[in-house]
Amino acid sequence: MTAKDISRFRDYLKERGFKWTPQREKILKEALILEGHFEADELVYRLRRKGIRVSKATVYRTLPLLVKAGFIKEVIHGEKHLHYEHVRGDSRHDHLICLRCGKIIEFEDEAMREIQERICRERNFRPEKVLVEIYGYCEGCR
Ligand SMILES: [Zn+2]
Ligand SMILES: [Zn+2]
CATH class of the missing domain: 3.30.1490.190 (Ferric-uptake regulator, C-terminal dimerisarion domain)
Known part of the structure; x- marks a missing residue:
C-alpha cells in the first residue's frame, strides 16, 4: 500500500465520475492489508473494529470498483458470497x-x-x- 496506490484509485474514481471519499481510501487500505481471501462483510467488520465508520453499502459498492481498478480480483463465487483477493502479480491459482x-x-x-x-x-x-x-x-x- 503506497501513496501511489491511493492516487491511482483516486484518479480512477474521478475519471469515471465517482466521488473520492475518506471511506473509500480506508476501504482500499484495508483490502490491501488483508491476506488471502475475504468477503465484503469481513472487510466491514475489520474496519468497524478499528473504529472506522463505514456503511455496508459503501463497502459493497466500493469493492467492485477496486476490482475494476485492478487492485483486487473476484475469486470463488461460491455458494454463499463472493470472495476477493489481491491481485498478486503473475500468481494465478x-x-x-x-x-x-x-x-x-x-x-x-x-x-x-x-x-x-x-x-x-x-x-x-x-x-x-x-x-x-x-x-x-x-x-x-x-
Ligand atoms: Zn486464492
Ligand atoms: Zn473442512
Missing part, C-alpha cells in the same frame, strides 16, 4: 473449497492451465477470467 469448514486451499497446476488455454485456443476464444472451484470436504472434515 485455483481453489479447493471445503463445504463444511469453509477452508480454501489454493493450488497451481501447470497442466490445468495448459488445458484451459488449449480449450480456448481451439474455439478461438480469448479468456478474460478463469475460475476453477472444486467443492468438497477437506481432510479434517471427512
Whole structure:
C-alpha cells in the first residue's frame, strides 16, 4: 500500500465520475492489508473494529470498483458470497473449497492451465477470467 496506490484509485474514481471519499481510501487500505481471501462483510467488520465508520453499502459498492481498478480480483463465487483477493502479480491459482469448514486451499497446476488455454485456443476464444472451484470436504472434515 503506497501513496501511489491511493492516487491511482483516486484518479480512477474521478475519471469515471465517482466521488473520492475518506471511506473509500480506508476501504482500499484495508483490502490491501488483508491476506488471502475475504468477503465484503469481513472487510466491514475489520474496519468497524478499528473504529472506522463505514456503511455496508459503501463497502459493497466500493469493492467492485477496486476490482475494476485492478487492485483486487473476484475469486470463488461460491455458494454463499463472493470472495476477493489481491491481485498478486503473475500468481494465478485455483481453489479447493471445503463445504463444511469453509477452508480454501489454493493450488497451481501447470497442466490445468495448459488445458484451459488449449480449450480456448481451439474455439478461438480469448479468456478474460478463469475460475476453477472444486467443492468438497477437506481432510479434517471427512
Ligand atoms: Zn473442512
Ligand atoms: Zn486464492
